[in-house]
Amino acid sequence: MEGTKLKAALLTWLIAAEKAHCFPRVGTAVGSILQSTAVDSATSFETQYPPSNSESRLLIPESHPVYRVALQHDGHSSQQPFPNFDVAEFIDGLEDLLSSASTTVSSSTTTAGSVAHTAQTPPGTTVAQGPVTTEISLPVGPDHPKTMNGQDIFQPVATGPIPANIKSRDDHPVKNLHVNTSDPLSTNKFYAGLFLGTQTNATFTQPYSLAWSKGGGSLKSWGMGISHVQPGMLAFGPENRKIPGNPVQYYINPIGLQHLIFSATELNQSSVMDTEQPTAFSANAVLKRSPGSAQQITFPLVQGMGYATAVYNELEPLIESGVFFRKVVSAGSPRPGIFKYRVDIEDDTTWLLYATPADGKDPKFKLVSKSSLRGPEGFSGTIQIAKNPAGTSGEKFYDNSSGVYPTTGHISGSVTGDVGSYSLSWTKAGKDVAGTPLLMFALPHHIQSFDKATQGRITNISLRTTTKGNATAVIGESWTMVEPNLPVDIGFAPWSPTHGSAHELSPAAQQAILEIAPQELKQNISKQTDLNSMYYSGKALSKFATLVYTVNQLGNNVDLATNAFQELKKSFANFVQNKQQFPLAYDTVWKGVVSTAGYSGDLNQDFGNTAYNDHHFHYGYFVQAAAIIGSLDPAWLAENKEWVNTLVRDAGNSVANDPRFPFSRSFDWYNGHSWAKGLFESFDGKDQESTSEDTMFAYAIKLWGKTTGDASMEARGNMMLGILGRSLNNYFLMEEGNTNQPANFTANKVTGILFENKVDHTTYFGANLEFIQGIHMLPLMPHSPFTRRKEFVRQEWQAMFAENASTPASKVDGGWKGVLYANLALIDPKASWEFFAQPNFNYSWIDGGATRTWYLAFAAGLGGA
Incomplete structure (x- = not known):
């Protein structure tokens, strides 16, 4: 029986190979096999993806190419990408928030100031002692950047030791054998x-x-x-x-x-x-x-x-x-x-x-x-x-x-004003090194941004890459790429490419925010942030930091958020003190800061964090939350900066000579985006599922750099956003006319999971269309309009989520509905505003990593109200 299967498999492969002109000549030995299998069913070994049986991948004889196509989880959890809370525990004072299952935005003409005056401190809470900064002094705040002039983007983040309460371990579950x-x-x-x-x-x-x-x-x-x-x-x-x-x-x-x-x-x-x-x-x-x-x-x-x-x-x-x-x-x-x-x-x-x-x-x-x-x-x-x-x-x-031949690569870069340039260069070896130029292949996003000198060294040699279109050979030991129009003015406030940051919202928008915010501020911050996952905990801290900022700055009401702000800082301190459910450890084998959740024997815990999966996703949320906290309370930075910088050094270190962390663990400066997969064997190479969380990390370090006065980090975040805005729209976010992905694939609009060797329009946690598209949307933050172009968002909405589309957003359930309508603000902020401001709003539409208050502010800031 096994012999019959192998023959059928061989026949199937040969037919495919002949169609692909793989083997135009078939030898006599193969011919005899074909004769003996003429009555067998060639369809019995058709490629299955995912496999239709219990086997993890299709068996094809080793003597021929193997199409290994099963979706290996490799530490990627099948859990949703945001924490889910029991509705009864979602917010303290649930009956206030969900009376008649709704919170209706008032249509009265009461001023924002009088609404703020009527908001009362929840019973049983402690009023914070001491001042809270109400606004960042101009012109140094994140929304009001100083002009940079030739700022080196690769200065050290920090050079000190690991925080003392993060203990070292030499027993990482993945051994370094080779x-x-x-x-x-x-x-x-x-x-x-x-x-x-x-x-x-x-x-x-x-x-x-x-x-x-x-x-x-x-x-x-x-x-x-x-x-x-x-x-x-x-x-x-x-x-x-x-x-x-x-x-x-x-x-x-x-x-x-x-x-x-x-x-x-x-x-x-x-x-x-x-x-x-x-x-x-x-x-x-x-x-x-x-x-x-x-x-x-x-x-x-x-x-x-x-x-x-x-x-x-x-x-x-x-x-x-x-x-x-x-x-x-x-x-x-x-x-x-x-x-x-x-x-x-x-x-x-x-x-x-x-x-x-x-x-x-x-x-x-x-x-x-x-x-x-x-x-x-x-x-x-x-x-x-x-x-x-x-x-x-x-x-x-x-x-x-x-x-x-090249032996190693190097990166350098600088930012002047809103223009950044970065260079890739290579050390070479071989014969007649001084007089012989290198030949290196550039990807499409490189070619688009080459300066004039580099453009002059492009050849006519072009070879297809596995998942990024055609690579083009370029002569020389270095390339220089220029990214104009960096988003240097993006801060914490809603931002658009045409109008910049919305520091002040309309009175109507402020009123709506301040009517809703008191209820969302009642949420149990400590409970929602002290979770068994760095990813979920980081998202929750980011959620509450953004909520506090929204009320404090966009709602122009410091007092209303005072108690929540103090509780937020206490919850953040739980992590800085390393007292969370699964404390961090410094891994001396591979050298990085990891969750101890995976030391129990299951590396899949916490989305594979222990094995270095998704560190830029996880830690980016902490860094963004810290940037907000530090900007609102600069005194807070002294005790917390070292810990936050440790996360930055782990996920996105800026120098190659740091003895404690590798350079740029996640972001790939050649490919122009990050890879999420860590120490998991993978036939199809590294992969990334969420482009929006990739950009979140760049956005976070940009603002953390601004908040802490680290001009190099701020400039590096701006540069990364500039590169991501280009690379993602070449390879991941596919507008009509995209030539880097196969023509019969691009109508998916997003790649889903992009590997080095395959692209699959799915997610690790399910195949619902709102999952696949939405994981490239969340979190919706001020930088989202920069990396998610209007034309792309418009095409995606019309194809996927409009009322006459296959999956109307209006019929999506749960937190993904809120994600979709927040994303709608990028092209139709009024419709987005109306969704979040509607009477009888159902809070199950807000995922555990977001708030209705921020989504309203986001839509309003983009012109929705």
Whole structure:
């Protein structure tokens, strides 16, 4: 029975491969298999996503590419992305708030001042002693920025030790078995597949993917496989006919392809691979003949590298192909000491191979079989491989840069006024380094923002990336990107691109806010914030900080929020003192601050925080709350700044020489957005589900930097928002005409979960349309109009949530309804206002991480009232 299944699977794959022009030539052995399976059902092994049975992924013979498409949770919780509270415990004084299940905004003409005067302090509360700052002195407040002039965005956040009450632990559940470094480890970077689990997961440098074969695949090779996937080889999910345009649910690149393999005849089951010199942009994979052996191949893996490079030491090179060689031609020497081969393989693609022997002698590679190209014994030197889609002109560019390769990347940047610029540069090694330029691949958002000098070095070589459109080869050791119109004027108040910050709301809006706020201020802040999750607790602290700010500043009533403000500070202190349900620990293995929830044996606790999942999501809420508290009460900063800065250093450290935290754990300065996945093995690489919480972290550090006087952090937050505004609208938020995602997918409007190797229009916690789209909306904050463009929001609303759409927002239940209507404020603030101001408002429409008061202020500030 198993043999029949395998034959059917093989037949299914071959049919797909033939359609994709994967294998235009089928050998006699395959032909005989086809004859023997002619009566079998090829549909019995159709790709299932998610799997229709209990198996986690589809079985296909190892001799062929594997479409691994199951949605692995990998620490991502199936819980909703906001805390849910029992309605009876939602607010103290529930009967006041929900009398007749409503709170109706008054239509009287009473002034905001008289409404504020009638608001009484709830019984049993303590009136705070001491002053509360009523407004931030101009011009230094977050809503009134000073002009920056060449501000370096990468100055240290802090250099001190971890707060004393965060205890160190050396027993992290994920052991470091394969990384050789004493430096902090970048847990969320593109090369994690080198050291996690089986060590066989791909490293996505873009446009190439590399993976250790480790004795697998059709060739049972022990080398490093290189693949590049053509558009015709994608696997697509079923169409969603409820969405206009009938987009497919997902697309995925095949895993297991071995177009070419760097190997050596000496490699076998005794071979081992370690990771060395990991940084934010690079790492070395070192493949040794055996543990401790000096015979090894070092692979410098750098984001955007133009060639896959292997540095051999005393081994007999074996270049293999799981797709099979059609023709290998010695193509001369582009420069003395470099030997070139033109390689055609059976999928109709052409690759170039450049060998640079240490001794300068011709290596005289020999094609010994359809799958093996062999070099000389005891070879030391460099071998480089590149795919050439551009014919003779492309070959000239590759020739010109052959022999050198990047070893690591660097980032620098500055902000002047509302214009930011940042540069990516690379250290290079190889032959004739001084006179040979690098060739590196840029992503679409890079190309769009190149300065004129960098634009002049763009070539005609273009290769498809796995999930970000086409990469373009650029000549040179550095690029400079410019982001104009940074959102430097965004603060705590509602903001729009056309009118800036709304520091003052209309009298009618103030009146409505101050009628509703007293009831929402009665919520049990300590109970709602002291939860068993850093994520949920952070959202609750942010919610109440935003509520206090709204009443204090936008409602212009300090007294009304005084008690809630004091309770908020006490609740925040619970975390600063590390007395929450699951205290933080400093992990000395990977070097970071993590929740202790996952030390119990279940790494899925708290959304995988212990294993470094989602730290920018979780900690961004704490940082934003702290920015508000500190701006309203500057005296509070002295005792709390160190702890908040520790969270910033963990999730978004600004320097590479901090001995306690890695540089920029979450934000990927090459890809232009963050990755949420931490220390979980993943066949499809890193991923991110919530672009809006990614931007929340950038927004939070921008305001925390302003509040604390850290100009570098503020500028870095502005720059990150500028980059995110560009990258998200290239890759995640898809307007009509988007060319970076497949045409049959873009009508989904949002990607859902974007991995390095696949994109799936779903969430980890459910497939409701409001979940999938809404997780890219929340939290709705002043920066939301900057990163969620009006035209995108309009197209998404009309396609998904308008009254005549498949999922009208008016028919959505629970807290997601509030999210959708708050998002509506970006394009129709009056309709949003009317929703939140309506009589008989149902508070089940407000999620546990938001307030009706803020949503009203948000809509009003955008022009709703």
